Amino acid sequence: MTTNRLELLPAVDVRDGQAVRLVHGESGSETSYGDPLEAALAWQRAGAEWLHLVDLDAAFGTGDNRKQIAEVARAMDIKVELSGGIRDDASLEAALATGCRRVNLGTAALEAPEWVAKVIAEHGDKIAVGLDVRGTTLRGRGWTRDGGDLYETLARLDSEGCARYVVTDIAKDGTLKGPNLELLRNVCARTDRPVVASGGVSSLDDLRAIAGLVPEGVEGAIVGKALYAKAFTLEEALEAVA
Numbered sequence: 001m002t003t004n005r006l007e008l009l010p011a012v013d014v015r016d017g018q019a020v021r022l023v024h025g026e027s028g029s030e031t032s033y034g035d036p037l038e039a040a041l042a043w044q045r046a047g048a049e050w051l052h053l054v055d056l057d058a059a060f061g062t063g064d065n066r067k068q069i070a071e072v073a074r075a076m077d078i079k080v081e082l083s084g085g086i087r088d089d090a091s092l093e094a095a096l097a098t099g100c101r102r103v104n105l106g107t108a109a110l111e112a113p114e115w116v117a118k119v120i121a122e123h124g125d126k127i128a129v130g131l132d133v134r135g136t137t138l139r140g141r142g143w144t145r146d147g148g149d150l151y152e153t154l155a156r157l158d159s160e161g162c163a164r165y166v167v168t169d170i171a172k173d174g175t176l177k178g179p180n181l182e183l184l185r186n187v188c189a190r191t192d193r194p195v196v197a198s199g200g201v202s203s204l205d206d207l208r209a210i211a212g213l214v215p216e217g218v219e220g221a222i223v224g225k226a227l228y229a230k231a232f233t234l235e236e237a238l239e240a241v242a
């Protein structure tokens with residue numbers, strides 16, 4: 001259900017066992033921020049209600065951090081959204097077995113639509129779909145391959161009962177250039193399902209601007225780089241959207 005207050009989801013993206021930030025989601029653009037569990041616990045201590053936890057190696061197909069991701073998810077008292085490389089029954093079962101509140105499917109929604117329709121029917125709002133776009137073209141396989149038109153896919157997923165979308169403008173992700181508010185507005189105009197905004201948040205004003213879209217259907221915002229770069233604290237962010 002969409003609430004009036006914007007939910008904040010601090011991000012922990014894991015590559016080769018480390019919490020990292022990427023620029024435009026590109027493999028090789030990593031800045032490392034140390035132990036993922038320490039980062040996740042820090043966001044929890046700061047008052048986060050959600051953690052956005054990404055296995056980047058699984059997303060890129062360069063291995064996985066499944067064991068470590070499960071340890072982080074299990075150590076959290078807060079809700080966890082898990083993303084990265086969840087593409088079949090085995091990876092979905094492993095993800096759900098961590099006790100996470102929901103998972104984000106990305107590539108699978110583009111390449112395995114029948115399987116995605118099946119797991120949406122089985123798991124309801126435990127399944128969200130990540131709509132990761134350049135312009136209005138979706139990208140899969142760790143954002144490296146084109147995967148069709150945003151709005152056609154959105155209409156298909158809506159008709160299959162998808163509960164929620166995580167919308168990322170790849171051109172903004174990890175850049176601190178501000179969110180793509182127009183994209184968020186356009187997606188909200190095409191679906192009545194809640195939307196989680198991702199990518200580009202740089203300031204408290206960006207968060208306030210996203211919060212201004214709550215009446216249009218934006219439910220939450222993922223924040224990565226800005227927190228790691230100390231543009232503001234999570235406590236300040238939570239206060240800004242309270």
Ligand SMILES: O=C(O)c1ccccc1NCC(=O)[C@H](O)[C@H](O)COP(=O)(O)O
Pocket residue numbers: 011012013021022025026052054056059060083084085106130142143168172173174175176198199200201222223224225226
């Ligand atoms: O989420 C994924 O599956 C993923 C796959 C490949 C590259 C990046 C991926 N996620 C990145 C994120 O979810 C970021 O943490 C999030 O967009 C935050 O962005 P920012 O605030 O701009 O650092």
